[in-house]
Amino acid sequence: MAERFRVIGRPVPRIDGVAKVTGAAAYVGDLHLPGLQHAAVARSAVPHARIVSCSLDAARAVPGVTVVLTASDARRHFTANRFGPVVRDTPVLAEDVVRYEGEPVALVVARTADAARRAAGLVDVEYEDLPVLTDIEAAMAEGAPRLHGHAEGGEFGGAWGRGSDPEHNVAGQYHDLRGDPAAAFARVEHVFEHTYHVPPIQHYALENHVVVVEPDGPGLTVHAANQYPFLMARLLSGLLGVPESAIRVRVPFVGGSFGSKEYVNVLPLAALAALAVRAPVRLECSMEESFRSSSRHGARMTFRTALAADGRIAAREVRLLFDTGAYADQGPRVVRQAGYRSPGPYRIPHLRVDAWAVYTNRVPAGAYRGFGASQPIMACERHTDEIAAALELDPVEFRLRNLLALGDDFVAGDRPLDCDLPAGLRLAVAEMRPGHDRPEPGRRLHGVGFAVGAKNSASGRLPSSAIVRLHADGSATVLASSVEIGQGTLTMLAQVAAEALGSGVDRVRVSTPDTGATPFDQRTSSSRSTVHLGLAVQRAAEDASRQACEAAAERCGVPAEGLALREGIVTGGPRPMSIREVIDGPGSRFGGEIIGVGHFVPDEPEAPTAFGMRAGYWEGSVGAAAVAVDPETGEVEVTKLVSVGDAGTVINPLTAHGQEEGGAAMAVGHALFEACVYEGGHLVNPSLLDYRLPTARDVPAALESRLLERGDGPGPYGSKGLGESAIITAAPAIVNAVAAAIGAPLRELPLTPWRVLEALDGREHAEPGAGRA
Amino acid sequence: MPDADAGALATETLAIETWVNGVRHRLEIDTGETLAALLRDRLGLTGTKVSCGVQVCGACTVLLDGLAVSACSVLAVEADGHAVRTVEGMARDGELAPLQDAFIACGAFQCGFCTPGFLMACTELLERHADPDEDTIRSWLEGNLCRCTGYRPIVEAVRMAAKRRTGASGPDGGGHDVPATGSTGHDVPTTGSAGDG
Numbered sequence: 001m002a003e004r005f006r007v008i009g010r011p012v013p014r015i016d017g018v019a020k021v022t023g024a025a026a027y028v029g030d031l032h033l034p035g036l037q038h039a040a041v042a043r044s045a046v047p048h049a050r051i052v053s054c055s056l057d058a059a060r061a062v063p064g065v066t067v068v069l070t071a072s073d074a075r076r077h078f079t080a081n082r083f084g085p086v087v088r089d090t091p092v093l094a095e096d097v098v099r100y101e102g103e104p105v106a107l108v109v110a111r112t113a114d115a116a117r118r119a120a121g122l123v124d125v126e127y128e129d130l131p132v133l134t135d136i137e138a139a140m141a142e143g144a145p146r147l148h149g150h151a152e153g154g155e156f157g158g159a160w161g162r163g164s165d166p167e168h169n170v171a172g173q174y175h176d177l178r179g180d181p182a183a184a185f186a187r188v189e190h191v192f193e194h195t196y197h198v199p200p201i202q203h204y205a206l207e208n209h210v211v212v213v214e215p216d217g218p219g220l221t222v223h224a225a226n227q228y229p230f231l232m233a234r235l236l237s238g239l240l241g242v243p244e245s246a247i248r249v250r251v252p253f254v255g256g257s258f259g260s261k262e263y264v265n266v267l268p269l270a271a272l273a274a275l276a277v278r279a280p281v282r283l284e285c286s287m288e289e290s291f292r293s294s295s296r297h298g299a300r301m302t303f304r305t306a307l308a309a310d311g312r313i314a315a316r317e318v319r320l321l322f323d324t325g326a327y328a329d330q331g332p333r334v335v336r337q338a339g340y341r342s343p344g345p346y347r348i349p350h351l352r353v354d355a356w357a358v359y360t361n362r363v364p365a366g367a368y369r370g371f372g373a374s375q376p377i378m379a380c381e382r383h384t385d386e387i388a389a390a391l392e393l394d395p396v397e398f399r400l401r402n403l404l405a406l407g408d409d410f411v412a413g414d415r416p417l418d419c420d421l422p423a424g425l426r427l428a429v430a431e432m433r434p435g436h437d438r439p440e441p442g443r444r445l446h447g448v449g450f451a452v453g454a455k456n457s458a459s460g461r462l463p464s465s466a467i468v469r470l471h472a473d474g475s476a477t478v479l480a481s482s483v484e485i486g487q488g489t490l491t492m493l494a495q496v497a498a499e500a501l502g503s504g505v506d507r508v509r510v511s512t513p514d515t516g517a518t519p520f521d522q523r524t525s526s527s528r529s530t531v532h533l534g535l536a537v538q539r540a541a542e543d544a545s546r547q548a549c550e551a552a553a554e555r556c557g558v559p560a561e562g563l564a565l566r567e568g569i570v571t572g573g574p575r576p577m578s579i580r581e582v583i584d585g586p587g588s589r590f591g592g593e594i595i596g597v598g599h600f601v602p603d604e605p606e607a608p609t610a611f612g613m614r615a616g617y618w619e620g621s622v623g624a625a626a627v628a629v630d631p632e633t634g635e636v637e638v639t640k641l642v643s644v645g646d647a648g649t650v651i652n653p654l655t656a657h658g659q660e661e662g663g664a665a666m667a668v669g670h671a672l673f674e675a676c677v678y679e680g681g682h683l684v685n686p687s688l689l690d691y692r693l694p695t696a697r698d699v700p701a702a703l704e705s706r707l708l709e710r711g712d713g714p715g716p717y718g719s720k721g722l723g724e725s726a727i728i729t730a731a732p733a734i735v736n737a738v739a740a741a742i743g744a745p746l747r748e749l750p751l752t753p754w755r756v757l758e759a760l761d762g763r764e765h766a767e768p769g770a771g772r773a
Numbered sequence: 774m775p776d777a778d779a780g781a782l783a784t785e786t787l788a789i790e791t792w793v794n795g796v797r798h799r800l801e802i803d804t805g806e807t808l809a810a811l812l813r814d815r816l817g818l819t820g821t822k823v824s825c826g827v828q829v830c831g832a833c834t835v836l837l838d839g840l841a842v843s844a845c846s847v848l849a850v851e852a853d854g855h856a857v858r859t860v861e862g863m864a865r866d867g868e869l870a871p872l873q874d875a876f877i878a879c880g881a882f883q884c885g886f887c888t889p890g891f892l893m894a895c896t897e898l899l900e901r902h903a904d905p906d907e908d909t910i911r912s913w914l915e916g917n918l919c920r921c922t923g924y925r926p927i928v929e930a931v932r933m934a935a936k937r938r939t940g941a942s943g944p945d946g947g948g949h950d951v952p953a954t955g956s957t958g959h960d961v962p963t964t965g966s967a968g969d970g
């Protein structure tokens with residue numbers, strides 16, 4: 001594959017490499033501005049209560065404090081004390097009710113961070129407790145206390161918000177009915193039904209939420225660690241009632257996100273602080289506060305499947321309940337995606353799906369790497385293994401019998417599957433063969449597990465623009481707005497531009513987002529930057545290159561066909577002509593540089609499906625895991641973890657495999673130990689002292705990524721996106737491997753030693769307070 | 774939740790003398806000030822990062838007289854009379870240290886927020902073990918969390934740097950341990966051939 005290209009497909013070292021290994025890479029928290037003040041948030045200590053009174057005197061008396069703000073200040077400085085991506089149900093600062101422990105109640109601004117934090121701790125709120133909703137089913141029941149009234153649509157609004165039903169504490173929902181599942185269930189002999197639970201979990205990006213806001217004319221300049229710079233500019237322009245051009249959102253390097261830094265409250269809070277003191281303000285959360293800002297949905301998922309005598313799926317019913325916490329956040333979007341993907345990439349003639357995102361008094365749940373795919377794939381792939389086990393079928397064979405092939409419709413009207421899952425599964429099986437499924441002597445139990453998934457990535461209307469400035473010396477500056485959260489987007493875009501310009505990657509610089517200067521990009525999410533922004537950059541670079549060739553052709557009086565730009569020189573004409581001569585030579589029409597422009601607009605954003613949006617491409621994924629389980633302690637060791645992705649064309653193997661391996665490693669935590677544990681609405685483990693992440697010891701040395709390449713992706717040079725594929729199947733593969741090792745079903749995560757022992761004993765699941773959704 | 778006591782301890786000031794990356798500093802500090810705050814806020818050495826704040830993640834790792842410590846939890850006074858090394862001190866005259874080169878070659882970071890801490894922890898490791906094996910490296914790194922990479926490339930980078938140091942003048946000259954087509958352990962032909970599978 002690589003031979004066709006100069007730099008595409010090469011393991012080009014990251015262009016942010018030197019900055020990141022020398023400590024020079026600047027993150028928002030490293031920014032120092034003259035006159036900077038510091039904000040700290042006073043947060044609710046209770047999960048659901050009416051605010052009886054709020055005394056700010058002690059906080060105001062702390063030396064160094066400049067102002068203490070509450071909801072009334074938010075109303076004064078903003079057009080409304082409300083925001084929210086799908087529905088505007090979230091106050092910037094709590095009005096008369098708090099709905100989760102940790103909700104912002106007051107905001108302190110002070111000359112030092114210490115003074116601000118201390119004063120925030122002295123804000124004295126008197127609460128009158130209200131009933132706490134912790135169970136999703138109870139929250140949906142008739143007569144349950146209602147957490148919200150109707151709210152208007154937010155930045156995403158539209159179709160996403162249509163399922164809002166506050167009377168039943170429903171933030172969003174998704175339903176689909178294909179064929180006649182009821183009749184199909186009545187016809188078959190084998191019916192299987194299982195219910196699975198996954199707990200809420202935390203992103204734990206190492207960089208905590210942080211934002212610096214400077215007053216700037218009628219608007220603001222915002223330095224944010226955020227995946228949505230343009231949506232944030234739109235949000236703030238609405239809150240301030242100023243034109244979008246008055247808000248400038250800049251995003252330097254981001255210290256990890258995984259979906260946590262999308263639609264977050266720290267932006268409006270810091271904006272409010274800066275407006276109130278008319279000075280630059282930094283708001284930096286502690287890790288505990290980050291735990292209380294967002295999470296991945298805990299879920300309860302029931303799968304029911306009718307199986308024909310030949311081992312083919314005849315019908316399936318899926319019921320998903322997602323705990324979206326106290327505010328809708330992106331829950332309505334997550335649950336629609338989850339519902340759409342939940343049946344799995346299998347041939348299913350009759351289908352019914354019902355999915356709800358339900359309000360409870362917990363930390364709001366929103367986007368998380370694998371957006372709405374991780375939870376249903378976990379349930380679907382466990383269910384698949386359980387059916388195979390019951391019928392004594394080989395789980396791989398059973399999958400192959402039912403899997404959709406390359407080019408099949410997932411649903412008629414959506415983009416046909418452009419990933420080869422059967423090939424991926426066969427490759428994963430081959431990878432697991434050498435030795436890893438053979439038990440070593442000893443008391444540990446060994447098992448191998450597989451999981452398959454497909455995520456409709458980059459769906460819907462997600463436009464991108466890019467500008468390539470070709471300088472007189474042949475080097476280039478790419479203006480684009482993809483957020484470097486670690487995925488290697490800057491390097492990828494540099495390679496795409498360099499390929500199109502015929503130059504080396506070292507001659508290309510790529511901007512970070514600055515909504516006041518760099519062109520529009522819908523957002524950095526859904527593994528879309530390579531495909532959408534990559535195409536825009538490729539087109540912009542080709543535009544610049546074409547302009548150079550045309551100008552050179554004109555100068556020499558020859559047709560432009562056959563001319564090409566290579567290393568800053570237009571070749572193929574009567575004589576080679578340097579870019580400098582093209583730009584600065586006599587009669588040049590260029591103003592000192594050549595400006596190439598490129599756009600990406602999806603041709604068919606809509607689809608006639610229950611989901612309604614057409615996939616940009618399918619992120620196909622196969623996970624395989626080998627585990628060893630200690631039957632006495634219940635401890636699980638993952639001994640090998642393989643992910644097989646489907647990349648179209650790999651632009652950079654170094655960063656592409658890095659994404660895959662990193663995603664698989666993250667899933668080790670999701671499978672084995674991560675859970676946000678609640679007791680009566682109180683999050684009891686909001687810190688790394690009690691929330692365990694995978695270490696170098698937990699992730700196997702045999703961590704391997706394989707990428708299928710057919711060069712058939714919709715992105716530049718036949719590429720597809722990456723970044724979420726490994727994570728969606730690695731966790732179910734691990735859980736399937738453990739179930740295979742112990743010969744018992746596992747239906748609740750994480751697989752703590754306690755749960756494993758209990759499953760081994762065949763006892764009923766009833767671990768107290770273990771973050772059950 | 775903001776801590777009501779945060780900063781309440783910082784009442785007294787004290788004069789200290791410390792050497793940071795070989796440079797002597799005489800400073801008036803608050804007794805409650807952490808080493809991380811001293812480095813980041815006073816000396817502008819923002820390479821050292823703070824994440825968990827509770828001595829678990831290792832993002833804030835610096836070397837105090839050659840020993841790895843968590844700068845988020847060590848008080849600045851403890852640097853009095855001692856030498857501190859941070860990520861900013863690794864490169865000499867613009868030349869990256871072998872470990873830094875190896876981190877880039879192996880793709881041992883993504884977001885980079887954990888990287889300064891890992892580099893300092895690995896520096897101490899390599900000063901103690903000339904050629905650590907996989908197990909030694911993984912045990913050593915248990916106090917440093919990376920949410921992005923899955924650790925394999927970090928382990929590989931440590932081994933590469935160790936080989937370069939011990940074998941730099943040997944017949945192999947460190948050339949063969951640099952993967953020719955990438956540091957993911959999967960070269961391009963493997964990636965490509967997977968497409969035929």
Ligand code: FES
Nearest residue numbers: 824826828831845
């Ligand atoms: S920030 Fe110091 S150990 Fe995590």
Ligand code: FES
Nearest residue numbers: 883887919920921
């Ligand atoms: S590179 Fe992001 S946490 Fe390690």
